[in-house]
């Protein structure tokens with residue numbers, strides 16, 4: 590596999606803060622890779638180092654085998670939207686994209702096409718300072734695309750988008766992948782990435798805790814998770830624990846979340862204890878995998894759990 594992005598021993602220290610600690614990971618060409626981690630885990634810092642906006646304290650961040658400043662036309666290699674607030678507030682949307690096109694050495698008339706692509710044609714002549722966060726996200730994306738880049742790096746691009754906007758963004762990222770581009774997209778919210786990403790890089794408290802296919806990640810960290818609805822949750826929970834399972838109970842509901850046993854095993858335990866079931870379902874979710882992966886490294890489990 591030829592990695593399009595590669596971190597090798599990548600480390601960034603800001604005085605006493607170790608923002609990124611000896612990160613090693615690779616991002617596959619032509620796939621959507623999610624960069625998942627709680628707030629403050631080190632995602633933005635890592636992305637900035639790939640883009641040459643921050644220099645590593647040690648290690649390297651390579652784009653298709655080279656540092657970004659070694660590429661003769663970096664905007665054609667990689668486009669990035671790191672901060673929707675970075676668009677000039679008193680500049681018209683169209684002019685922000687034209688300016689970016691000019692800097693990238695691309696024809697200015699591309700600006701109209703790009704604004705259309707991100708759904709901002711109707712407000713092309715308006716000043717970005719008056720845009721909502723979601724509109725700024727779209728504008729930042731248009732700016733990122735000016736060089737028709739092979740790789741797209743997006744930091745929390747779904748922040749500020751409404752549910753329609755999120756669906757639109759996901760469809761666009763899938764389109765990029767279908768065109769053969771590489772997408773590296775960060776989020777601290779699992780729901781945003783679930784069902785979208787092929788691969789994951791997971792970071793918690795500056796350290797990489799997972800890198801590979803999203804499926805493999807779920808398998809590795811999740812084990813079995815079974816949702817059980819029954820008429821005697823306390824009785825079943827005790828029996829499940831005796832059999833070696835772990836149980837979490839939904840407050841106010843009769844649902845149990847069992848890990849460490851299969852659905853068949855839980856079903857047999859229920860039968861042996863004469864507990865009536867009205868639901869029995871094996872669950873695989875990115876959210877659970879992520880919570881488990883970061884459990885002993887992150888202090889803000891509540892946010893992702």
Ligand SMILES: Nc1ncnc2c1ncn2[C@@H]1O[C@H](COP(=O)(O)OP(=O)(O)OP(=O)(O)O)[C@@H](O)[C@H]1O
Nearest residue numbers: 603606608626627628629630631632633634635777
């Ligand atoms: N320029 C800086 N100077 C000092 N500390 C910084 C700087 N940039 C980031 N940090 C610190 O480095 C750590 C990682 O921050 P970073 O912004 O990379 O995390 P993140 O995963 O992107 O979080 P978020 O989702 O909140 O943006 C944090 O503790 C942050 O406070």
